[in-house]
Amino acid sequence: MAQAAHQAPPQGPNNPALWRRGAHRWEETLIPKVLLLMGMVSILTTVGIVVSLATEAFQFFRAVPLSDFFGDTKWSPTYSLDRHFGIWPLISGTFLVTAIAAAFALPVGLFTAIFLSEYAPDKLRRVLKPLLEVLAGIPTVVYGYFALTFVTPFILRNLPGPFADTNTFNALAAGLVVGIMIVPMIASLSEDAMIAVPQSLRAGAYALGATRLEVASRVVVPAALSGIVASFVLAISRAVGETMIVALAAGATPHITGNPLESVQTMTAYIVQVSMGETPYGTIEYKTIFAVGMMLFVITLAMNIFGHWLVRRFREHY
Amino acid sequence: MTVTPHSTGAAPAPATAAGAEHIALEARGVNFYYGTHLALTDINLRIPARRITAIIGPSGCGKSTLLRCFNRMNELLPKTRIEGQVLFDGDDIYHPRMDPTEVRFRIGMVFQKPNPFPKSIFDNVAFGPRVNGYKGDLNALVEETLQRAALWEEVKDRLKKSAFELSGGQQQRLCIARTLAVQPEVILMDEPASALDPLATLRIEDLMQELRRDYTIVIVTHNMQQAARVSDYTAFMTTEGGGKPGFLVEFGSKDQIFTTPKDPRTNDYITGRFG
Amino acid sequence: MTVTPHSTGAAPAPATAAGAEHIALEARGVNFYYGTHLALTDINLRIPARRITAIIGPSGCGKSTLLRCFNRMNELLPKTRIEGQVLFDGDDIYHPRMDPTEVRFRIGMVFQKPNPFPKSIFDNVAFGPRVNGYKGDLNALVEETLQRAALWEEVKDRLKKSAFELSGGQQQRLCIARTLAVQPEVILMDEPASALDPLATLRIEDLMQELRRDYTIVIVTHNMQQAARVSDYTAFMTTEGGGKPGFLVEFGSKDQIFTTPKDPRTNDYITGRFG
Amino acid sequence: MTTSPGGSARQQHDFPVIRKGFAHELQGLQDDMLELGSMVEKAVSKSVDALKRQDLESSRRIIDDDRFINNKRYEIEEKCLRLLATQQPMARDLRIIVAVLHITVDLERQGDHAAGIAKIALRIGVEPLIKPLVDIPRMAVLALDMLHRSLDAFIKLDVAAAKAVVGADDEVDNLHNQIYRELLTYMLQDPRTINQATYLTWVAHNLERIADRSTNICERTIFAATGKMEEIGASKYF
Amino acid sequence: MTTSPGGSARQQHDFPVIRKGFAHELQGLQDDMLELGSMVEKAVSKSVDALKRQDLESSRRIIDDDRFINNKRYEIEEKCLRLLATQQPMARDLRIIVAVLHITVDLERQGDHAAGIAKIALRIGVEPLIKPLVDIPRMAVLALDMLHRSLDAFIKLDVAAAKAVVGADDEVDNLHNQIYRELLTYMLQDPRTINQATYLTWVAHNLERIADRSTNICERTIFAATGKMEEIGASKYF
Amino acid sequence: MASARSTAMRPNAGWRRFKSRAYYGVLVAATLTGIVVLVTLLARVLAEGLGGLSWDFIVSYPSRFASQAGILSPLMGSLWIMAFTALFSFPLGVGTALWLEFYAPKNRITDLIQTNISNLAGVPSIVYGILGLTVFVRWMALDRSVLAGALTMTLLILPVGIIAAREAFRSVPRSLGPASYALGATKWQTIWRVMLPYAFPGILTGAILSMSRAIGETAPLIILGALTYVAFVPGSAGLAHAPLDPFTVLPIQIFNWSSRPQKEFLDIAATGIIVLLILLLTMNGLAIYLRNKFQRKAQD
Ligand SMILES: Nc1ncnc2c1ncn2[C@@H]1O[C@H](COP(=O)(O)OP(=O)(O)OP(=O)(O)O)[C@@H](O)[C@H]1O
């Protein structure tokens, strides 16, 4: 054997007649370039957003100084008699709706997630998860309809105390429904984070004599914390940018208030109002939507960056 | 998971009495079902106290299932059912009045892959004592436990660091320490070294030798050589084919099992002649 | 990945010439870097043709790295660099004019975990021939290959079924068949049985014994006993500590290595005395 | 693998044998041992024959050929060591290898005894024998039969057969005693025979040792088959 | 573990020893073997002493005590088997165990030889010795020295020491020849001494075998240390 | 040590068990909240809108009179927008994901692109409306056309599509790449024959789900200035002209009807919602079907 010349294995590749290799070399050079071009589209989108917002907003701020924008507390750009360009009422409205939504959705979403990942038997989870997905997939205009035609007249006005006089358009109904809308997002992202906690960690805790609650609260939730917090941040950001529910149910009254039963206006609702209206393109009134859009963009961007940073910062390596 | 008394009346005599040893755990006529699938049939086995008992056998013969029967971990899976009795120091751990968390507290378990909690080294060890309401000096307990697990020297300067910063072998020793911290009487180990390299494996084996002075250890292992190296007693289980229930073929001192097994099936298995 | 001629001038003599064997693969003064981290230093090793050569050594000593150097799989990782030469039948596989896909086509590889493609059994085996433009009778090739991999009898009635329906051991044999289908000359195996149970492991080992008639096999294994069982030649590598570069300590016939190793480090390693 | 009275012989045929390589090597080891056994048998038989026929040439050849037996022994021992180091044998496989390790030594020593007989034949040379050799060849036949049967028992791992061999040893011992006594009588009657008679007692002693070592083989057979080691023939170094 | 001339003795102290359990058992095995060795040494020394002093009581005790030696041997063999089956020893560890396996047999046989001498002493009984025993005790001293040194060499895995022992074997052989010739002379001169003289040749033979088996131990030492098996003393079954 | 155990630990096993059960109730209640709202919402919509659902409603154009109003043009508008959006976004999404997963060099620029994409996914849809308005409607002078709407929607759902496709590619077991290379396959062969087939069901599911998001989106199209009363269907003046026809979509129509104070319009809003939900459920069902059909036993 050792002395024998090395023979090729039977039908070895050394029989070139059987193989035709390397026929498609061009794919290797051309295709990546095409793909790179496609990848550039998303960069262009961001550039487009920034440029389109910035050019018009720049013109707006040439007419309306920043000191007015941030210094004034009244917002009435279309009211030609007493024009005010103070953004705070819109921010206040946005904040009020968002706060109501968060106060409702964070606990409900988190508990739902805990139930789904830690308690629900497999069968039940397989029913509940798609239901949540349906909830998440319902168009926001439908939620808006729901808030306007059901939550306010049939729920809020039937509550005792000051609720009887709830305005047709009010922050509370809008906030609650926005909350409903983001519950699936929180539940599903948090549940993903909790499901990703390896089963072996749970087994490890049970094996030490922990109860189910202790396993959930002391092992699973801490392990999934970054995912949970990220789901909160991203959901809140979503609430801030939410448009149709507030446009339908929160009203169009820009003022600074903490009363959830009053009508308010959010930044998004304002933009819709202008777009739907008769304000001519190119006027300073019209340009307000770019300034407001800019605000909205900056706020949500900041929250998203924070959320993603959180995810990366606390990502557990199992 | 429901508990039914074993149907065949009087419990049959255990496969082999381990001589005059004190018996820590005993399976009596245990049958185990996953749904309708019978996974274990008529297991009679007596685990001697303060010894290492290894369970070996071909894949799927129910070794892990049997191990989990010993601390009621099986009932965390849906639709499982056990028949027969598992006695721990003479008490039936499946008695309706037995609290499963209490059983698991007294009969600890170490898993195949190191599974430290995503917490600091200290918190990993302190977890069990905390949930179980330990009232003594936690710092002292953690140090003592880590020392027993032969890990103290390696980690004493970084107790607050994440457990994930440890190597695989260290993580597994941490998991053992975590189990020791609740001061169980029995430690069940399901292939505790199969995810480790040979060096870490030998360290775990050395550690098991140390622990057997104070603890009853039951280890399931795929690695026959490992069973041969570490155990005092060895149980050989098999099944007559995939899906068929697993049963106990032979139980005896490891020296006997590995040099002069009584059952030809044991001989064939340990000499590498499988059917 | 860039190739630099080894700096120390003339290539030193290989660690041990495997007697009068025909040499299939040869590493000459190989250094390997991950970024700036030197992972292998001055490896000289001659792999005899149509023999099984096992590479053993402690975790992190660079066994897998060395194995991947033999078919340029390492360069799929970013920022790696090799120095020295790897000769395959006398040709430097890192020569700039060498096509890496051609190298991998002739030097196949089997991985730690069975990793069949999510395709039918047939398509798994046919994958290699297809991408390499096989012009013969594909059906015949697939059958012949599966027969060589000792899998034909078990799968011939379900070639169109998904490969995932096979057991772990069968999947690994399928992966071996897939490699055989492009009729390589060398098969590199990185712990091919470490994810399998003992029975499947023994089957793979039996298969390797069959294959060594026609193929040169290089296997990296953690399992010293496995190296002892299957290999003809054994190479022992080590490192002087984590992060330090790996180097070759001793190479020789497996009988010599496991009964009378020359280097005390080899003796200590295989007798289970690690530092 | 060997066939055995137990249930595992069946398994080898009904089911796929795994570790073909190892099974094959173990078989080869036993074949080697048998070969060594037959070399030894030949040497013993020839040595007594040569003594009887006072064939010095043949005796010389037997002494010379002993090295082949020695070499074979080392070869087998090395194989055992290799199998122990590389195949992790357990249970009966292990016992067989350990038994082979011991039996090989016994066989080799039996070969040495054959060479010893040949050396004595050379010493005696062509000087007329003090009596025609009858009992010594008979003893040789008995001893060879024991050797043969013991190896046979080992290959079959047949405990009963192994135990039966031990009975034959008593016969050999009796014969040995008888020869010894007879030679002593010769010596007492005619001191000139002392030299040769002493030589012949050595021959008988050598044959006795050969038989004795066959009982060792039987002990190892019982051990390999059952895992129990027991001294079945009383040791008699006198 | 043993200390060895190689570099690994260092490792045992500088680095954590893994497989403490196994290292400990291997050590225990060697200790057991030493104990067996010292039992055998005592038996040999006492047997010759008893013969010289014609102390029948002592001789009987030696024969009786041989069973302890046998038991010890089985105990050691069983330990070896257990270690082989359960610890996957390789390289030097394996060679040591295999060597112990063989050495134990040699030691046990040496014990049998001692019992053989004691049996001869019983046969001789109190009948006056044909000559005062000088050379036989000298031979015993030499053989015991060889045994002692060979075990020592084994424990230290000292190849040079082991080889040195073999030299002493020649001395024993010379003495054996001398004793044999002398006893033959006695027999020729006075046929009445034939019986006792023959007994004494057996004693000398037994001692020669004891010495010879010590060279076997040395062979095994060299094998354990280097992995090479070589016959260092020519076998002499005559 | 073992004897000290029982007293030092577990003084409170009963309390622990009680707490565990009490929390269970809280969790169930929270989970039920979402379900109850969903049921209420659907019940409400059905109660108000089912009466108005008829074939006439489907094939009629919107009208100033609630009783004559139909949904034909918004429905067709939605379908047109969907078709074009799918056409643009699918290749772009998959291509970008492919580049990022397999070709992008590991450097800061690639990091930036990735961060950019995940941030784009969180940009409020109304901002995309502003982008579309400026870029497509004004600068590219596409006016309030189907094309402008579809392009806006494409950009809106692209990040989601890219992320879904990347997830699908990442779910391909890491070991398959080396396996293919080791058989002598080139990079593109590996991607085309191994990665894409494996990831395809995931990509498709992601694509359908992002499309269903596009169907429900209202705000960006309002900003674009999509009309609320369109009395014809895009393409009715020649199919080739369809991309440049003006359009309206279902959600805008619903918004419009919901904003009116009259009860009749609120009711046909509900009827419109039913149509929209049927469309959505169909698509979600398709996605679930595909996911189950192609779901592979994941290898870890
Ligand atoms: N959770 C489960 N549900 C249903 N069947 C199960 C489950 N776990 C195990 N089984 C079945 O029970 C039998 C025994 O499984 P088990 O895991 O106990 O075997 P094992 O001996 O531990 O195997 P391995 O050596 O592969 O770990 C097998 O047939 C297995 O398919």
Ligand SMILES: Nc1ncnc2c1ncn2[C@@H]1O[C@H](COP(=O)(O)OP(=O)(O)OP(=O)(O)O)[C@@H](O)[C@H]1O
């Ligand atoms: N992709 C990589 N990037 C950077 N360093 C690496 C990479 N792969 C391996 N290394 C380093 O190179 C060294 C050798 O690794 P390698 O995986 O070859 O070791 P090994 O002997 O195969 O170990 P094991 O037995 O654990 O598989 C180690 O120090 C390891 O940390």
Ligand SMILES: [Mg+2]
């Ligand atoms: Mg298991």
Ligand SMILES: [Mg+2]
């Ligand atoms: Mg590796």
Ligand SMILES: O=P([O-])([O-])[O-]
């Ligand atoms: O359509 P919106 O999600 O922006 O309301």
